[in-house]
Structure formats: structure tokens, C-alpha cells
Amino acid sequence: xxxxxxxxxxxLRLHDxxxxxxxxxxADEVVPLFVRDPAVHAAGFDVPNxxxxxxxxxxxxxxxxRRRGGRLVVRTGPVAREVRAVAAECGxxxxxxxxxxxxxxxxxxxxxxAELGAGGVAxxxxxxxxxxxxxxxxxxxxxxxxxxxxxYLRRWSKEPLRDLLPAPRAVRVPDAVRGEEPPxxxxxxxxxxxxxxxxxxxxxxRFARWAETGLSRYEERHDDLAGDATSRLSPYLHFGALSPVxxxxxxxEKGGAGADAFVRQLCWRDFxxxxxxxxxxxxxxxxxxxxxxxxGEEEAAEDIAAWREGRTGYPVVDAGMRQLRxxxxxxxxARLLVASFLTKTLYVDWRIxxxxxxxxxxxxxxxxxxxNWQWVAGTGTDTRPHRVLNPVLQGxxxxxxxxxxxxxxxxxxxxxxxxxxxxxxxxxxxxxxSAIRRRSSISARAWPVSGRPVAxxxxxxxxxxxxxxxAEAQEAQEAQEAQEAQEAQDAHDALRCEGPEARRGWACxxxxxxxxxxxxxxxxxxxxxxxxxxxxxxxxxxxxxxxGRPATPTRCSPARWPSASPRSSGGAASxxxxxxxGAAGGPRAARATRAPSCARARPSNCSxxxxxxxxx
Numbered sequence: 001x002x003x004x005x006x007x008x009x010x011x012l013r014l015h016d017x018x019x020x021x022x023x024x025x026x027a028d029e030v031v032p033l034f035v036r037d038p039a040v041h042a043a044g045f046d047v048p049n050x051x052x053x054x055x056x057x058x059x060x061x062x063x064x065x066r067r068r069g070g071r072l073v074v075r076t077g078p079v080a081r082e083v084r085a086v087a088a089e090c091g092x093x094x095x096x097x098x099x100x101x102x103x104x105x106x107x108x109x110x111x112x113x114a115e116l117g118a119g120g121v122a123x124x125x126x127x128x129x130x131x132x133x134x135x136x137x138x139x140x141x142x143x144x145x146x147x148x149x150x151x152y153l154r155r156w157s158k159e160p161l162r163d164l165l166p167a168p169r170a171v172r173v174p175d176a177v178r179g180e181e182p183p184x185x186x187x188x189x190x191x192x193x194x195x196x197x198x199x200x201x202x203x204x205x206r207f208a209r210w211a212e213t214g215l216s217r218y219e220e221r222h223d224d225l226a227g228d229a230t231s232r233l234s235p236y237l238h239f240g241a242l243s244p245v246x247x248x249x250x251x252x253e254k255g256g257a258g259a260d261a262f263v264r265q266l267c268w269r270d271f272x273x274x275x276x277x278x279x280x281x282x283x284x285x286x287x288x289x290x291x292x293x294x295x296g297e298e299e300a301a302e303d304i305a306a307w308r309e310g311r312t313g314y315p316v317v318d319a320g321m322r323q324l325r326x327x328x329x330x331x332x333x334a335r336l337l338v339a340s341f342l343t344k345t346l347y348v349d350w351r352i353x354x355x356x357x358x359x360x361x362x363x364x365x366x367x368x369x370x371x372n373w374q375w376v377a378g379t380g381t382d383t384r385p386h387r388v389l390n391p392v393l394q395g396x397x398x399x400x401x402x403x404x405x406x407x408x409x410x411x412x413x414x415x416x417x418x419x420x421x422x423x424x425x426x427x428x429x430x431x432x433x434s435a436i437r438r439r440s441s442i443s444a445r446a447w448p449v450s451g452r453p454v455a456x457x458x459x460x461x462x463x464x465x466x467x468x469x470x471a472e473a474q475e476a477q478e479a480q481e482a483q484e485a486q487e488a489q490d491a492h493d494a495l496r497c498e499g500p501e502a503r504r505g506w507a508c509x510x511x512x513x514x515x516x517x518x519x520x521x522x523x524x525x526x527x528x529x530x531x532x533x534x535x536x537x538x539x540x541x542x543x544x545x546x547x548g549r550p551a552t553p554t555r556c557s558p559a560r561w562p563s564a565s566p567r568s569s570g571g572a573a574s575x576x577x578x579x580x581x582g583a584a585g586g587p588r589a590a591r592a593t594r595a596p597s598c599a600r601a602r603p604s605n606c607s608x609x610x611x612x613x614x615x616x
Contacts, residue, residue, distance in 0.1 A: 001028045001029060002026070002027040002028050002029070002093065003027050003028065003029040003030070003031065003090040003091055003092040003093075003174055004023040004026060004027035004029075004030050004031070004092050004093070004094045004095070004096060005023070005030070005031045005033055005083065005086055005087050005090070005092045005094070005095045005096070006019050006020050006023045006030055006031065006032050006033065006095075006096050006097070007019075007033050007034075007035070007079075007083055007095060007096070007097040007112075008032060008033065008034045008061070008072075008240075009097060009098055009100065009105075009240075010098065010100070010130050010238070010239060010240045011098045011129050011130060011240035012034075012054075012057040012058065012060075012061050012199075012200065012239050012240050012241055013061070013200040013240055013241050013242065013243065014061070014064050014065070014068075014167040014168065014200065015164075015165075015166065015167045015200065015204070015243060015246065016164050016165045016166075016243035016245060016246050017129070017165065017167075017243075018098075018126045018128065018129055018162075018165060019096035019097055019098055019124070019126045019129065020032070020096070020168065020171075021165045021168070022096050022124065022126065023094070023096045024168055024171070026094060027092070027093075027094065028172065029090065029172045029173065029174050030070070030171055030172065030173065031073055031086055031090055031092065031173055031174060031177050032061075032065055032070060032071070032072050032073060032171065032173070033072075033073045033074075033075065033082075033083065033086055033179075034058060034061075034072060034073070034074050034075075035074075035075050035076070035077065035079045035082045035083065036074065036075070036076040036077075036183075037077075037078065037079050037108075038076070038077070038078070039078070039104070043104075044358075044359075045358070045364075045366075047358070047359050047360070047364070048188050048189060048190040048191045048192075049191060049192055049195055049328035049360060049361070049362040049364075050361075050362055050364060051183070051188050052185045052188040052191045052195060052198075053195065053196075053198035053235055053239065053362050054183070054198070054239065055182070055183040055184055055185040055187075055188065055198070056185055056197055056198030056199045056202070057198045057199050057200070057239050057241055058072065058074065058182040058183060059182050059184070059185075059199065060198070060199025060200055060201050060202070060241075061199070061200065062182050064167075064200065064201075065171055065173075068168060068169060068170050068171045069170050069171060069172060069173075070170075070171030070172065070173045071173055072179075072182060073086065073173070073177055073178070073179035074179045074180045074181070074182050074183075075179055075180065076180060078111075079108055079111070079112065080108070080111040080112050080114070080115040080116075081115065083095060083112060083115070083116070084115045084116060084119055084121070086177055087116065087119065087121050088119065089174075089176055089177050090174040090176060090177050092121060093120075093121060093122065094121065094122050094123075094124055095112070095116055095121055095122070095123050095124065096124045096126065097109075097112075097123070097124070097125060097126070098125070098126055098129035098130055098240075099125045099126060099127050099129065099130070099134070100130070101135055101273050101274075101276045101277040101280070101367060102276065102280065102283065102366050102367065103280045103281075103283065104366075106280065109123070109125065128162055128245065129240070130240060130244070130273070131244055131269065131270045131273050132161060132244040132245050132247075132248045132266060132267075132270055133156055133159050133161070133270050135270075135273050135274035135277035135278075136274060136277060136278075137159065138152065138155045138156055138159055138274070140155075144278045145274050145275055145277070145278035145279070146271065146274065146275075147275070147381055148381060148383060149267075149268065149271050149381060152267070152271050152274070153264065153267050153271075156267050156270060156271075157263075157267070161245050161248060161249060162245060164243075164245060164246055164249065191328075192325065192326055192327055192328035192360070192362075193326060193327075194326060194327040194328075195327065195328045195329075195362060196232070196235065196329075196362070198235065198236070198239065198241065199241055200236075200241040200242070202236075202241075203233065203236030203241040203242045204242065206231075206232065206233065206236070207231065207233055207236075207242060207247065207250075210231050210232075210233075211250065211251070211254060214229055214231065214258075215231075215251065215254055215256075215258050215259055215262060216254070216256055216258045216259075217229060217258055218230075218231075218258035218259070218261050218262045219257045219258045219260070219261035220258075222261065222262075222265075222332070223332075223333045223398050224398060224399075225316070225331055225333055225334060225398045225399040225403075225404035226399055226401065226403035226404040226407075228331070230331065230332060231262065232329065233247070234329075234363035234365075235329070235362045235363040237269070237363075238362075238363045238364070238365045244266060244269070244270075247266065248263055248266055251263050251266075268368075269368060271381075272367050272368050272371040272372070273367050275287070275371060275381065276367045276370075276371065282370065282371065282374070282380075283366055283367075283370045284351070284370075286374065286379040287371070287374050287379055287380045287381065288379055288380065288381075288385070289379060290378055290379055290385060292347075292377075292378075292379070294343075294347065294348060294349035294350070295346070295347050295348050295349065296348075296349055296352070297352065300346060300347075300348050303346045303348065304342075304346075304348060304352060307321065307338070307341070307342050307346065307348075307353075308321065308356055309321070310322040310325070310408075310409070312341070314341065314391045314392070314395075315395060315402075315405040315408075315409055316334070316337055316391050316394065316395035316399060316404070316405055317337060317338050317341050317391050318405075318408065318409050319334070319404055319405045319407070319408025319409050320334030320335070320337060320338045320408070321338055322408045322409065323408055324357070324360050324361070325360060328360055328361060328362040329361065329362055329363065330361070331404075333394070333398050334404075335357075335372070336376060336389060337389055337391055337394050337395075338353075339353055339372075339373055339376040339377070340376050340387075340388060340389035340391075341389075341391055343373075343376060343377040343378075344376075344377075344378075344388045344389070345388075345391075350373045350374060350376070350377035350379065351373075353373055354369055354370055354373040357369055357373070376389075
């Protein structure tokens with residue numbers, strides 16, 4: 001009687017499993033084996049959220065095998081040593097496993113070939129198990145991988161997928177092979193409170209329900225922060241509880257714009273796998289170095305701590321970081337915003353943010369996590385490396401009602417929508433008679449900094465009967481809100497544009513926020529779509545150079561700058577430079593007598609003296 005071993009890695013399922021099907025076709029008995037490698041613990045990848053989710057996946061896999069007459073064999077130790085020992089115990093002649101693209105996967109495969117080859121056991125590595133299209137199957141002319149996503153998407157969409165494989169009806173496991181009990185989720189400490197259940201059964205059920213209700217609206221709602229309209233299938237795809245081939249096929253069968261947009265996101269996953277397969281060093285090094293001098297842990301310790309704990313003062317950023325700690329998951333749009341804030345605003349090394357994500361994310365996949373961070377930081381495959389996502393504008397666009405922010409940050413739970421997207425909005429909304437006194441209809445649980453859900457008594461809403469709170473209780477709550485708002489504002493004010501960063505091309509924005517200036521394209525196209533003219537971007541309400549009055553961003557052209565020479569049409573030598581203003585010296589000099597000074601160009605709180613009115 002022949003035997004074979006199936007080594008489960010990132011493919012913890014029975015449906016559509018090519019290594020398991022090949023082993024059942026070639027041998028009478030099969031040993032489903034999972035090895036807990038101490039090297040994973042030494043590298044810091046076995047964080048509580050993923051360990052708990054992995055325990056669910058292994059328990060579900062073992063249960064599915066037992067319903068088919070088999071069982072899952074779990075061992076602990078170096079992978080090559082344990083696999084060789086199991087193969088010797090059952091007399092196996094073949095070992096089947098799925099291919100990987102990370103550096104760890106390559107080293108594991110090399111050690112397995114060396115160990116098994118010495119014992120005369122063959123190693124069979126199967127492609128198209130972790131991805132829908134195997135890495136390297138789609139390549140451009142003259143290169144081993146695609147470096148730009150859009151051309152890869154066109155080729156990937158035309159590539160035929162392999163046939164789906166049904167789950168086996170029976171699995172016979174040799175009695176001579178013994179293993180450990182699968183790990184239990186209940187024994188894992190420090191797990192995020194709202195971590196979802198893992199396993200193939202939970203993943204297939206979630207995808208079936210979401211495909212009926214959310215797939216058709218995915219294109220129009222997947223960026224809605226408060227809508228939570230994404231599939232949340234990333235943890236199941238990361239652990240292999242769902243087959244990517246099966247997910248792509250079923251989505252295409254549904255059809256429609258929503259299905260196309262969802263399949264496009266799955267293509268991003270395959271795109272990153274083929275990039276890392278060709279460039280394994282991209283997991284720790286810049287894929288395309290831009291010469292950035294990133295700030296590190298020591299230089300930006302306070303900024304990094306504020307970002308990690310969700311107290312930067314930017315509501316949408318803080319809400320996203322608190323969701324990460326509370327759920328072990330974060331909305332895709334929020335991931336882009338918090339990553340852009342860390343790398344482009346705080347100018348912190350992307351590797352620091354990537355490590356923090358891997359510490360909490362239940363779907364913390366090395367391939368997609370590292371390359372997505374590089375895409376945001378401008379060192380990856382993005383064709384616009386200097387792209388900056390403004391957290392204020394992005395919050396107004398994707399969370400206009402402030403629902404996502406109110407759930408994530410209790411300080412903003414009853415603030416008006418515009419204030420829920422601006423830094424310091426909670427403080428400005430905490431005055432007498434402001435919108436913070438209005439009772440919010442939101443009853444969702446919050447994501448506080450500590451990661452624990454807010455108790456019902458802290459939700460600051462009237463009781464079930466609708467009776468308003470007593471005056472003393474209201475005053476106590478308002479005092480607490482004001483204190484929390486002050487703490488958030490102090491944390492926001494602590495991030496200053498000073499020191500060596502001020503000499504690296506930073507421009508200050510609203511109480512010391514830093515935004516990187518454009519490094520290229522010094523003469524961008526005019527907002528009026530006219531010919532290119534030299535203009536620069538100012539983050540100041542007053543157009544006079546040196547005035548630090550904060551306001552909304554403005555684009556200043558030469559026509560709006562102060563002029564020291566007389567205008568051709570006459571008037572003041574130092575007048576208003578705005579095109580639509582009729583003050584002396586402006587284009588409309590005929591209105592000089594009616595507008596001797598320009599209130600628009602020089603606000604009442606401008607710190608500079610008024611210009612002289614010498615005429616020619």
C-alpha cells in the first residue's frame with residue numbers, strides 16, 4: 001500500500017486543493033500534515049490575531065477531514081526535519097505542497113528538497129494554489145515580471161483559469177503517524193475583541209452571503225468608510241481557506257460592474273505575488289529607490305507613537321488606527337490614508353508602518369502588505385510616486401457624514417460632519433451651543449485607544465425612554481469631552497514642522513502639519529486649464545509672504561502676488577494682485593476710488609503692516 005504526504009502551508013482547505021487531489025490520485029493513503037515552524041515565531045510573525053485565526057482554520061480543517069474518515073496531523077519543529085520524519089514513519093515516496101513566493105518559502109523548499117532527496121522521497125510543488133494565475137505565467141516581452149499593474153491586468157484577464165477541483169469524499173490516513181492536538185483559539189491571549197472566526201466553512205459562508213448582497217454594489221461602495229461594503233475575505237485568502245480560483249470564477253459568473261471591480265482587486269493580489277517572486281528582496285528593500293532620507297524610530301519617536309495609538313489629531317487617521325487595534329482589520333481606504341499620512345506627511349520609513357500592520361492585521365500577508373506600503377510610499381510600482389492623500393479631503397469625500405470617525409473616535413461622536421474630518425474639530429465643536437450638544441443617532445461601538453469597546457454608560461446619549469440627562473450630568477460629560485478634545489489637540493499640536501525636517505523641502509499646513517512639496521513638474525498646468533505658468537502652492541490664508549495665518553489651501557499665480565511696480569493701467573504701485581479685486585493697482589483700476597484698500601488680500605488679522613498708497 002502506497003502513501004504520500006500533503007504539507008499544508010497557506011492553503012488550509014479541502015475544496016479546490018491541487019496538492020491533496022494529486023496525492024489522493026497517486027497513493028492509497030495520505031497524511032495531511034501541518035508543521036508549526038519555530039522560525040515563524042522567531043521572526044515575529046505569529047502575532048495573537050493571526051495565531052487565533054490560524055487555530056480556527058486548523059480546527060475547521062481537522063473537523064472536515066474527520067468527517068471524511070481522516071484527520072489532520074500537527075507537528076512542531078523545523079519543517080524539513082518534521083516532514084522527513086513523517087514520510088519515514090508512513091513509508092511515503094512523495095510529498096506534495098503549494099508553491100510560495102516569499103524568501104522564507106524559497107528557503108523552505110530548498111531545505112525540503114535537500115532533506116527528502118537524501119531519503120529518496122520526491123517533492124512535488126504545485127502552482128496556482130495560492131493565486132489564481134501562477135507567478136511567472138504572464139510576463140511582458142523582455143522581462144521576467146510586470147512592473148506596472150494595468151498591462152498586467154489586461155494580460156491576466158485573458159489568461160484561462162484551471163478547472164476547479166471538488167473536495168475529496170474520503171481520506172485514509174495511516175494509523176502509524178501520530179501528531180499533536182490542533183491549537184485552540186481560547187488559549188491565545190491579547191486577541192482583538194472583534195476578530196472574526198476563521199476556517200474554510202466560515203469563509204465560504206461569508207463569501208456566499210456577500211456575493212448575494214454586496215457584490216453588485218461593490219464598485220460604487222467599496223471606498224465608503226462607514227458603509228463597510230467590502231467583502232472582508234482577505235484573511236481567508238491569506239490563510240488559503242478560500243481558493244482564489246474559485247472566488248474569481250464565481251464572481252465572473254455573477255457579472256456586472258461590481259464583479260469586475262472585485263476581480264480587479266483580486267488581480268492586484270496576483271500582481272504583487274509575481275513582483276515578489278521575481279524580486280524577493282522587495283519585502284525589505286525599496287523596489288524603486290527614490291533617494292528618500294526617511295526618519296527612523298529614534299528621530300520620529302513621538303510622531304510614530306501618536307500614529308500607532310490613533311492620536312494624531314486627524315480624525316479619519318485616528319479612527320483607522322483604532323479600528324486596526326480593535327478588530328485586527330482595517331478598511332482598504334483607511335489603510336491608504338494612514339499609510340500616506342505616515343510616509344508622506346510625517347516622512348517616516350514605510351518599513352516601520354509595515355511592521356506595525358503585520359503586528360495587528362489578521363490578513364497580514366507579507367507579499368501584499370509590503371508592496372502595498374511601497375506603493376503608497378512612492379518606492380513601489382505606483383506610476384505616480386509623489387502622490388499624496390490629504391486626510392482632510394479624503395475624509396470629506398469617503399466619510400462625509402463623519403459616521404466612521406464617530407465610531408472610531410469617541411471625541412468626535414456628536415460633532416458636525418465637517419468638523420469630523422478636520423484636525424482639532426472636536427475642540428472647536430465643544431463650545432457652548434455648538435453641534436456637539438446635539439444627540440447623535442449612532443449607536444455603534446467605538447474603537448478607543450485601549451482597544452476595548454466603550455461601555456453603554458459612556459455612549460453619551462439619552463436613556464431608552466428619551467429623557468434628557470440631568471444638568472449636572474451634562475456638564476460633567478461636556479467637561480470630559482472638552483478634556484479629551486484638549487488632549488487630542490495637544491497631541492496634534494505636538495507634531496511641529498521644525499528642526500531638520502524644515503530644511504528638507506517641507507511646507508507647513510495648519511498648526512505645523514507637514515506636507516511634502518512636489519519634487520518634479522515645477523510648472524504644472526494652470527487650474528484654468530490654460531498654458532503652463534509658474535505657480536506654487538501655498539498653505540496660508542494670506543497671500544503676503546511671511547504671514548502665518550492658517551486657512552484652506554490656495555493656488556497663487558503671479559497675478560495674485562504683490563507687485564512693487566506700477567501697473568500699466570495706472571493706480572497704486574503696491575495694490576491688490578487679485579484679478580477680481582478693484583483695489584488700487586489691480587487690473588480694474590477704475591474702482592480704485594471706491595476700494596482704497598483690499599480686505600480680501602489683507603485680512604484683519606494679517607500680521608504685516610498695510611502697504612503704502614503712493615501713486616504715480
